[in-house]
Amino acid sequence: MLRLHDTMTGATRDFEPLSPPSAGIYVCGPTVYGDSHLGHAKSYVSFDVLVRFMRHEGYRVRYVQNITDVGHLSENSETGDDKLQRQARLERLEPMEIAEKYTRSYFEDMDRLGNLRPDISPRASGHIPEQIELVRALIEKGHAYQAGGNVYFSVRSFPGYGRLSGRRPDDLLAGARVEVQADKRDPLDFALRKEADAGHILKWRSPWGWGFPGWHLECSAMAMRYLGETIDIHGGGLENVFPHHESETAQSEAATGRQFARFWLHNNMVTIDGQKMGKSLGNARSLKEMFDLYEPMTIRLYILRSHYRSPLDFSDEGLSSAASALGRIRDLASRLGPSDPVSPPPDSALQFVEEAVTAFTGRLSDDLDTPGAVAVLFDYVRKCNQALEAGVEPGPRAVMSGGLSLMACEMLGLSARAASASSDTEPLLLGLLSEYRSMLRERKLFAEADGMRDALAAGGYSVKDMPGGRSLIERISRAL
């Protein structure tokens, strides 16, 4: 039984979808006005493993992750700086070109990290009618009001406001740093849609004039459009609990009268060398930068070695450690060779394969304890190596390989293979070099063989002499 920590109740509870075996997941996607960074990686890798695991457990998952391509104003901004529009000015492109460019960049990075594509990646700009409809419904029910061209959600009209983030509306005023918009009836009210001024490019026609939707609205509209009024799991970053998710759930439930999300999952933040990573702090590391230093799978494993609800600090030491650990998995994969599905005969010496898988899924069931699961995986790696040392037949070896593939590849999403060849002819050339080295060693021309190994190492290739006289030459991708 999968158990998940729900922010709304603060408890870790058994997960039960509204209508099993279907399960709907909505995860807040990126605002596409820049390259993705480490924070995106942590968040989306975590939810990717959740989706993979749920599918393995037999759920029919529909994974929806929005693309925010509507440049929301910050709520009370006087400057009218729309993130997309500002970036468009900088790059001398149309705002929609910016959105397209960084949407592609985002998917490219996520693909490299091994994340499965969401089943639906709805664009906010493509769901303006749904958002307008939601605003209209909220006005009708008395939860929203028009003020000129703006429409605000009336926080006091919804008694549940504050439950998700554990805040009381009365407390919010005390420490609030926000300036109060003059046309709000209550300082706590938030915008459902805003009137666009003349300079605003991204705007749409609505019953209240030309404007654009409020920040929280798109998620409500798209989540309900594709997953129904009650969704099973809503995920996102911890920093979005308030005000984004608080407002999102309030406006959704106010509109439908139903529970919006059965489980709220929030992943913790990324720090770099102990410091908060933030765009405003200037220490945000883009994934494209990181991929030059560490291969994507190293970053993926590093992320999975910590829990999604714990903060994750990126450091060179940690990433190097993950690179070594990944190598251990890969070395085993190449020792084991092709795989068969996991089904060792009972009472066989391969009992440990199923035991490992059981322990592994047990860890993931416990609120996605990926560090625990990774620990099980490495226990398994050692056991496989022990078996290999003792000598195993191809059949059992394929079963062990199947176990590795199930845990490491299918569920954790780590691709077992090293970096792909840099050219079509590389494998051929490496094969020839390997034969050549074997021949040199056979003739005891060690100086020549070692010189060859040194030269290859300098060029970024590892040479391992396998039992039986063969040599394995592989390209190493690692830190510069």
Added chain:
RNA sequence: GGCGGCGUAGCCAAGUGGUAAGGCAGCGGAUUGCAAAUCCGCCAUACAGCGGUUCGACCCCGCUCGCCGCCUCCA
């Protein structure tokens, strides 16, 4: 000021009311022409500190200290 989280070996990081998974690094050994990989052994009387509950707590409660997040756009 309000709300929340965290503090486990050199580094990273799980975990259970009954005496500490795993990874990396390190050390010793096996194997190897030498390596690499792999295997074996070693590596926290200790889980921030101080009290309390308990037969017994790292895990429950209280306090203290330290770090961090949110309350403003951010995964």
